Amino acid sequence: MSLDIDCDGAPHDGPAAGQVFRDLGVEPIINCTGVRSSYGGCNPTPSVLAAMEASARGFVILNELAEAIGRKLAALTGAEWGLVTAGSAAAVSQAVAACVAGNDPEKMLKLPLRGEKVVVVAADQRMAYEHAIRAVGCLVLPISRASDLDQLPIEDVAAICVVASDIPKSVLPFEEIALRAGQLGIPLIVDAAGEAPKFPNVWLRNGADLLIHSGGKYISGPQSTGFLLGSERLCRAAYLNGPPGQSFGRSMKVGKDEIIGAYVALEQWVMGGAARAMERWRHCISILKREFLSVPGLAVEEIEPDVVFCNPRIAVSWSIKTFPIDAEVIAEKLASARPRIVLRDCWQRSQRIVVDPTNLTKVEAKIVGRSIIHALAERPLAPAAPPQEDFEELAGAWQVFIDFLHGSAVHAFDLLQDGQNIWGTHIGTEISSNCRGKIVGPQLKLFSHLPGDPLGLDYEFEGTLREGSLTGVVRLGASAAKYSGLTFKRQFGQAGWRAKRTQTNHTVGDKGASR
Secondary structure, eight states, X not given: OOOOOOTTOOTTTSTTTTHHHHTTTOOOEEEOSOSOGGGTSXXXXXXXXXXXXXXXXXXXXXXXXXXXXXXXXXXXXXXXXXXXXXXXXXXXXXXXXXXXXTTOHHHHTTOSOSSSSEEEEETTOOOTTTHHHHTTTOEEEEESSGGGGGGSOGGGEEEEEEEGGGGGGOSSOHHHHHHHHHHHTOOEEEEOTTSOOXXXXXXXXXXXXXEEEESSSTTOOOTTOEEEEEOHHHHHHHHHTSTXXXXXXXXXXXXXXXXXXXXXXXXXXXXXXXXHHHHHHHHHHHHHHHHHHTSTTEEEEEEOOOSSOSSOEEEEEEOTTTSOOOHHHHHHHHHHSSSEEEOOXXXXXXXXXXXXXXXXXXXXXXXXXXXXXXXXXXXXXXXXOOOOSOBOOOOEEEEEEEEXXXXXXXXXXXXXXXXXXXXEEEEOSSOEEEEEEEEEBTEEEEEEEEOOSSSEEEEEEEEEEETTEEEEEEEEEEEOGGGOSHHHHTTTOEEEEEEEEEEEOOOSSSOOOOO
């Protein structure tokens, strides 16, 4: 297929660029975050778009298309067979369904299970997308040693699933788990959705049965696609447990145009696209570096590819004495300017910004560099007036009622107070943890992170004390320690909340309430 790749068509250059979003009242962004799905992954190349448009004009028997793509993927990747899925999370579900039911109609039509089977994961490789496993009705069981498998009823183990980016630093060596899985006849799945595809693949060569990659990240295929590669028998079973059949995965539909687009993107990537992408990324970094080094007082670090990121990145940092501004303030300025520039929040430090060039054009790289410099050089606003010294008394036990978009829950706070500073315990419906915050006058802000499996739960309460009751909104999310930025901490929207005191405590400090 055609390999013409125009990786540098600037999305903000043409008159129509972004206009479809603006017509809806949404301003497009310059994406410095990498391949996050939250911002659209990667944009398809012109060849991918052309192939998708052409395939959208005709019809095909999807089973015949799957056979052809399966053979093509095998020849391209060295796997026995493969299929295009509706994203990599769908690939996880279809892979597990294949390991549970094969193509036994009786088993297939009983999915999801009710916990009769487990999927084993490494205890230090927990991922945010384990719900794709649980959707099949399997329980997720973490282990720390390959020998732990010997303590399990093997007939209850549907599969083992490990995360490619976490394998190199895991206490569970891949060679050991692959060897034991092979000896016991347990399918081994490697989720490499966050990694750029590379073939021949090290995991398939060293014992994995199934491999998962994203179609909408580095290779610039349709954002809604993924790949499942590996054992022909298991891949065929995964296909039959997905669309277009009337099986468990029917809801994971992938269109003929997306299948073609994903294949073209992978073909381009393997046949030289990876090298061309690396050249563009490094060129963008050189542009950014030149901009940053033109300003005295800025330090620049080039971050080379590693086991997690296939691409280089660039960090710029500064002294608070030289530039009295915080990175979070700069990020807020850039995100509200035009063109809008979005930075990856979980990479920020107080005086450090990291830019990922994956989705930048050379034109955009210059815009980003100059915008960061301009935000740094702007005269800081006059210091805000010091916070009000008055505060309401909140120490004590509170019953908290949260009204979600659908449904409600009752939580509790047990709070201590020293002046405006608030801390204590947030008691959820099942789990509890510390909370902290501040009250200025009657206005409360309170933050908590409740431990979860595998993600912790984030709550950001804002409320007002009136007539002895607290009312306000709470922002909701879930995050892992390594992805603790606001994007994930607020990913589940917001809810209304109200609270009433059930018991009064003494304040910790000498200050009393001002009222």
